[in-house]
Amino acid sequence: MTHERDVATGSSVSGGTPAAGGHPTGQAGAGEVGTPSEGVASSGGRSQRPSSRAFREFVASGWGPRPDVRPETGEGARRAVARREALSARFPGDRLVVPAGGLQVRSNDTDHRFRPHTAFAYLTGLGGDTEPDCVLVLEPVPGGSGGHEAVLFFRPRAGRDTEEFYADARYGELWVGRRASLAEVEAATGVHARHLDDLPDAVAKGLGEVVVRVVRDGDPAVTDRLDAERLTHDVDLETAVRLDDDLADAVSAQRCVKDDWEVEQLREAVAATVRGFEDIARSLPRAVAHARGERVIEGVFAARAREEGNGVGYEVIAASGEHACTLHWIRNDGEVRADDLVLVDAGVEADSLYTADVTRTLPVSGAFSEPQRRVYTAVLDAADAAFAATRPGATIREVHQAAMQVLAERLADWGLLPVDAATSLDPQEGGQHRRWMVHGTSHHLGLDVHDCARLARETYQGQALEAGMVFTIEPGLYFRTDDLLVPEELRGLGVRIEDDVLVTADGCENLSAALPREPDAVEAWLADVQGR
Structure with a gap:
């Protein structure tokens, strides 16, 4: 039986499971073959293919044997x-x-x-x-x-003697x-x-x-x-x-607990991601000179992801200046100014589909200003507290609480909270500090960037961590330009630091530690990568 996909309708003619999606008229960029007067089948005048007996016989002839391939089981x-x-x-x-x-x-x-x-x-x-x-x-x-x-x-x-071979845009060998x-x-x-x-x-x-x-x-x-x-x-x-x-x-x-092969896939994805961030660092002068510098950053990382893996594990966030205060900024159409911080959240997806998820907030000029460094250090301290809380038997909720403790205390010290830190941390009466960080600190990582997401909320947050679990630690602070409750020098600053963390038998390992996190180390890394 010829298992032909109807090019005009996108349906399966063979009676099997209908294909979801597919080309209604063939792949873009493929020109029309022949004209109706030359014996062709037409699909609404948009895509035409020969259907004469002479063509069918000719297209089926003169092909060499296909190689006998027996791939190894991966x-x-x-x-x-x-x-x-x-x-x-x-x-x-x-x-x-x-x-x-x-x-x-x-x-x-x-x-x-x-x-x-x-x-x-x-x-x-x-x-x-x-x-x-x-x-x-x-x-x-x-x-x-x-x-x-x-x-x-x-x-x-x-077979090459079937219409599917030359005419089926979903399955035909000449098409795909x-x-x-x-x-x-x-x-x-x-x-x-x-x-x-x-x-x-x-x-x-x-x-x-x-x-x-x-x-x-x-x-x-x-x-x-x-x-x-x-x-x-x-x-x-x-x-x-x-x-x-x-x-x-x-x-x-x-999928919550990864085996050693899965961890190795994640290591490879993270290593490629580190190289992608190095590409970003080298591209910053070009990004500053471009009207849509955020697209420059997005593009160089995406190129690395396609060269070394399956692609990006999710849409790259390349957020300069106030755009960093929009948590899922993927428009990436803004300029990158020399005095900005640029928040880049990106991960390479390996061919096995395991993905990294890393965020760094970089001073475009190569050096943090005093307000930038103040906010950055608060976020780094929160991340370090979350790392210290990560061990077998702890929970993602406890990891989150450790980071929130630091941020609430820092915001209180800066005079931004209407209550003291302890009151803000009260789950029933508080929460004021969450105005400047509304997202969670961690999520599982693996085949999906937010892996194991079908777990019930209480299970996800409350299950005991085990060796082999991999998740993110990613606190942040985001001060929007129109936020009148923060001093003007902090408005428009958004900082997030995100690392990929493997739970071990006695604690945890930062899989993305090759990318510097300390502010002095970030500045030195930028200078080194840029050859300054």
């Missing part, structure tokens, strides 16, 4: 075996469906760069721009003995390059692979007798298909098909 895939076994034990007898997700359309004719769903990447070890529309199914082993068989449903490359065979996917993952067209029957088999659990936000097309199957088989959604959050929550909880 380390991430080998680690995924134990992860699947742990998940299997959590849901004995249930069918578990974990989609990678589909492409998302951008600007009508192109797709955003693909990134698989985090749960899928974690349970397969597949990262980067791994083929969209894959679905991992953990099928319960029959006979009640427990355990699951892992099956990866995947759309393999089509050489794609893997089922055998190659099995070799890379160590998981049995089947054609994606088999997925609907596989997940609907025995529906009503076996509970099917789905990572609901993995791929809307998959959840819609399962809902349709439920209606076809006249079974109750609540008892037979669980489109709830239990499965995704369980995978999120599993």
